[in-house]
Structures are given as structure tokens and as C-alpha cells.
Amino acid sequence: MLVVRNTADGIQVQDVVDPEGPGVRLDIASTGICGTDVAFVANGHQGFTYGHEFAGTVDGAAFVVEPSIYCGRCPECTAGHTQRCADPAHGTLGIFRDGGMAESVVVPEYTLLPLPAGLPVHDACLVEPAAVAWHGVRKSGLRPGERVVVVGGGSIALLAAAVARHLGFDVDLEARYEHQTSAAKRLGAGRPQGAYDVVIDAAGSSSGLARCAELAAAGARIIVLGVYNDTIGIPAAHSLIKELTYTNAMAYGRPGGVREFGQAADMLATRPEIAETVITHRFPLNAAAEAFRVARDRSAGAIKVVLEPPLCQRAP
Template sequence: MRAVRTVDGGFQVVEVDDPTGDGVVVEVASAGICGSDLHMAGFGLSNTFGHEVAGRLVDGTEVAIRPTLACGTCDRCAAGAEQQCRAMALYGLAMDGGMADRILVDPACLVPLADGVPVGDACLVEPIAVSVHAVNVAGVQPGQRVLVVGGGTIGLTAVAAALHVGAEVDLSARHAHQVAAGERLGAGTAASGEYDVVIEAAGTESALVAAIDHARPGGTVSIPAVYWDGIAIPNVMSMFLKEVSLRPSSMYGCSGRHGPDVREVDEAAALLAAVPELSEAVITHRFALDDAPEAFRVAADRSAGAIKVVLEP
């Protein structure tokens, strides 16, 4: 079968054996390109890429895939915080991912989809879950003012997640197409004044500075962004004086917002069903799997107007 792997530091489609072993085989219908995929191109990884994945089971059932696989027995898993499991593994990193014709996954990683959700859009369930977790760890409540900094996939899905809770949401984004996407989802398009919660979804030092500046005294900055190169916090004194709480937000688990056993990936799947315009706003490009090298080029090109680029085997 076909699979996307790195060859000489670039992304290529190669032929690999079909997956075998314990688990469930999913015929891949859609796989999103994440910013982390772009960053890991030079890491020398040998596995198949792709952790934002949806597809069909042998019986035709359409599912999304939760790419995180925790031990299920440790103290963190027992607390519903599987994202903090010390033995966490990830499809698309430690194990072969879904940028391929097929993927083999643990049955616990299957995420049911509501009727009417196109499986070609359901690869968004994973990044939506990241944003749902960011909203949940910040404790966003109806009527609160929320600012999202960064207009990529995580920023825009965070806009949708916060709006769905009932917050008033503004988006601070760098590019015009991102601003337009946020507007389409219902966000205000200019940061003004102070906010109860700021979600930092850009992953830059300047974005974190802006997030702290806009947080009200006693406010919260939720950080689903990844700082690949490390950062300083020039306005740390402002953070100190205002007693702003920084809340790192890594992946997803069980939030407790809808009960201690409700997975945030299931919250994400429900949000995708409830807000059909989300996929229309976020997915900007689709490519056949054989065109993966071009898809990655577009995803990395800021001038291409890309937000989420999706591969379709």
C-alpha cells in the first residue's frame, strides 16, 4: 500500500506492507497535515506520518481516530488525564500513522461520528479535540470574554469551541484569510481591552506576550501552542503583577465538563457535527495521497492561503 514517509528530509509517497497484528484496520478517507508534521520533517523519523485521521471500518462504519494511546492503568489515566500518561504513544510518531491507504489502530482509539458528518472532514476531530481541551482547562464559561491569538487550525477550532460554550470570542490573526475564517465562525476580528481567558494558539513569543497583555487581572492564558524553539517572556512582570495564570494544554483526555468519563475527542466529534461551517472555514486545500509532496509544500507556504490541508487516499 501507499504511505507518506520522510526520504532524505522530504516527504515522499512510498510503498509499504499492509499493516498486520492486533487491532482494527481502518481504510483512510482523510488525513490532515499538522504543523507538527512540518516541524518533524528533519527528525529522521522512519514511521508513516499522520495523526489527524478518519476513515472506514471493514463494515463501512465511518470513524475518526484518536491517535494517542495511553497505558490505561497509571494514576494519570485513572484520573482521566490520559494526555499526561508517562507511557503515552502516538500514531504518526512512535507508530505508523494515517497518511496511507490503511492504518492499524487499537479499538479504544476509534471515535464514532454523528450521522451527516462527512468522513472527508472528520480528520478535523483530532485538532478540534486539542482546542476543546484548551477551552476546558481554562474553565471557559458562558458570557466570558475570550481572545484567541493565532488563526491557524488550532486557533480557529478554539474559536468554535469557545463560542459553543457560550463565550464572547475575538480572534487576533495575522493573515487576511485567517481573519475571514474567524469571522465566518462568528468571532470578532479585533482584540480590544481585557479578557477573562486568552488562548495562545500561535506558538510564538510575540503571541504569548500579546496574550498576557490582554489577560485581565486574575485571568487565564491557555496554551495549546507548541514552542518548538523555546521562548522568553519579556512581560513576565506584568504577568506577575496581574496574577495571570498560564495553563499549558497538551492534547486531550476526559474534561469533566460533561462528566468524568466523557472523552474530549467525543466532545470534538459532537462539535464538528453541531458546527458544519467549521470544516468549510478551516479546510482550504485537498490533495490526493499521491500528491503529498505538493500538499506539504502548500501547507508550509504562508502565502498559499492554506489553513488545513487534507490528504485523501
């Protein structure tokens, strides 16, 4: 069985024994390359199969995998915050444990979500980042009449804009590259103008966070979706003078018993233009090294790059 792993020589496709153990065997149809995967390669993380954005089939039935591993019993889980599970075994498939950049993988049954009608399995790897975006927009507490802007042009940024539009809000987006701005326009987002009640940081950079504070109105809420490896420098002057509130948003959960992963899947099923816009490149699994190279170069037009095992590739 073919899998994608990082090595001392970079990303390689390796032939390993078929997966075993308790759980359900999923034949992979699509796996997205996340910015986290690209960063892990750059930082030299090895020893596991990459991929936490993936979907596939079990006996012909299509599923997407919610890759969060949680106990379901601790106070955080029972409150619906499964992403904050307190169990030592808590983690994410594809992050320091084997994930979905493979021909098949064994996953816990509770991670499987049947695909809603209208969402092709080859696009369903987008549910995971869409759920991250959904969680962030929900935590913003957007109210009717409020203005919202997204700072960033990657898949999370575009998906956050798509979520806001799906929920009935006008949204603007500021991105670095023209192809990202064009994608935002196709999803119904405008260009920033004026001040905003809610600003979503999906850039994950000090300059991006500074721009968030500049765009914020007095008393605004900034939702931090960007991933930072070091201490975040809060723009002090704007934050103090405007009395800004910063809220972190991580992954997704089940607030009020509602599975955010399922809400994101339903959105993608009803709005096929989202996947058509955000997924810009597809590669066979055995071209993983080239796929990672493309995903790494945002200036060349990539937004979401997807890997597909040879046996699961779609007909032209």
C-alpha cells in the same frame, strides 16, 4: 500500499507491505497535515508513516481515530488524563510510530470513535485538532460574562474560537493573515478590543505569547495551546503587574469519564460550517509533497490541508 514518509530527499510517497499485527484495519478516507508534521519534516524526523489526524472506514462503517496510545491502568489514565499516561508505551500514532498518511493502517480498537450523524468521514480528520482546542477551552474554566480572545490564526486557533462560540461565549481572535481573520469572522469571532479574562495562545511564538499578555486583563488566565520547542519566555512585566496565570493544555483526555474527542466530533457534526471554513485544501495521497509545500506556506491561504487516498476521494 502507499504511505507518506519523510526521507533525506523530503516528503515521499512510498509503496510498502500492507499493515499487519493486532488491532483493527482502517481504510483511510482523510488525513490532516498538522503543524507538527510540517515541523517534523523541517527537523528531519524519519522512519515512520506520518499523520495523527485521520479518519476512515472499517467494513464500510465510518470512524475517526483518537491517536493517543495509553494503558488505561495507571493513576493518570484512571483519573481521566489519558494524555498523561505514565506507561512507557504511551505515545501517539503518527508521531514516531506509523500513523494515518496511508491507504490503510492497523490501530487498537479502543482508538476508534464511530462518527456521529452529520459528520462526513472526509471531514472527520478535523476531530483531532478540534479535540485539542476543546481541551484547551475547557481548561480555561470560562465563566458566564467573561471575555475570551484567541491569539493565532491556524487551525487550532480557529477551532478554539469555534469551541468557545459553540459553548455560548463571545470570542475575538487576532491573526497574522487576512484569510485567517476572514475565516474567524465566518466562525463568529470578532477582532480584539479591550482586555480579556481568558487569553488562548495558539500562536506558539514568543511574539504571540507577548501579545497574549498585552491583551490580558488583571488576574487573567492564559491558556498555552501553542507548541514550543525551546524554553518559553514569559512576558515578565505584564505577568507580574497583572498577576497572570499560565496554564498548559496538551492534547485531550476523558475528564470525569467524558471523552473530549467525542465532544469535539459532536460539535463538528452540528456545525458543518467549521469544517467548510477550516479545511482549505485537499490533495490526493500521491501529491503529498505538494500538499506539505502548501501547508508550509500560511501566507498563501492555507489553513488545514487534507490528504485523501485515491480510492477514497469524493466524487466532484
